[in-house]
Amino acid sequence: MTAATEARKAVGxxxxxxxxxxxxxxxxxxxxxxxxxxLAALGAAGGPAAAQGAxxxxxxxxxxxxxxxxxxxxEQCALMQSVMSDDRPNVGLTIIILRPAGTNLHxxxxxxxxxxLLPEAxxxxxxxxxxxxxxxxxxxPNGCVAEVSMEDDLIKxxxxxxxxxxxIFLTPEEGIGFPVSLKGFAEGFDxxx
Numbered sequence: 001m002t003a004a005t006e007a008r009k010a011v012g013x014x015x016x017x018x019x020x021x022x023x024x025x026x027x028x029x030x031x032x033x034x035x036x037x038x039l040a041a042l043g044a045a046g047g048p049a050a051a052q053g054a055x056x057x058x059x060x061x062x063x064x065x066x067x068x069x070x071x072x073x074x075e076q077c078a079l080m081q082s083v084m085s086d087d088r089p090n091v092g093l094t095i096i097i098l099r100p101a102g103t104n105l106h107x108x109x110x111x112x113x114x115x116x117l118l119p120e121a122x123x124x125x126x127x128x129x130x131x132x133x134x135x136x137x138x139x140x141p142n143g144c145v146a147e148v149s150m151e152d153d154l155i156k157x158x159x160x161x162x163x164x165x166x167x168i169f170l171t172p173e174e175g176i177g178f179p180v181s182l183k184g185f186a187e188g189f190d191x192x193x
Contacts, residue, residue: 058184060183064079077192081181093113096108110166112145117169122166123165125165
């Protein structure tokens with residue numbers, strides 16, 4: 001069994017619930033995606049601190065960043081964490097949790113690097129238990145975005161877990177897992193406006 005096949009089996013064939021990609025066009029979504037793109041572009045040079053938006057608070061490995069995008073009625077915030085591959089310093093992910101204005105819905109967007117193999121989707125394991133996969137909904141010059149609506153079960157698993165592993169593929173044979181600390185996730189999620 002190849003490493004890619006093992007990685008596919010580990011993440012399972014279950015699909016995570018997808019949210020309508022039209023939400024990416026809303027002002028808040030555009031601002032958060034822009035912040036994530038800047039973060040990804042500056043990751044190697046300036047680190048996460050170089051991202052757009054002011055750091056409002058820090059919870060373990062997670063930050064709440066806020067900004068007022070052009071044309072928005074007010075400030076908008078997201079819970080974020082960025083990670084880099086241990087063996088590939090130019091390959092990283094940014095995880096963004098947000099609540100679109102006027103809704104009770106929480107979205108998780110993951111910005112993957114350019115060149116990610118789209119048909120393989122984004123895999124997620126929490127504490128070595130497969131949660132499923134999410135397809136990529138849009139690619140921009142600095143990377144591709146996978147998006148899921150955060151159902152109560154996923155939120156609970158992230159609150160109670162220690163490590164989330166996001167898995168991308170650059171080739172059908174080459175899966176890369178990104179361990180993401182869930183330390184501080186529950187506190188940060190509770191404080192997300």
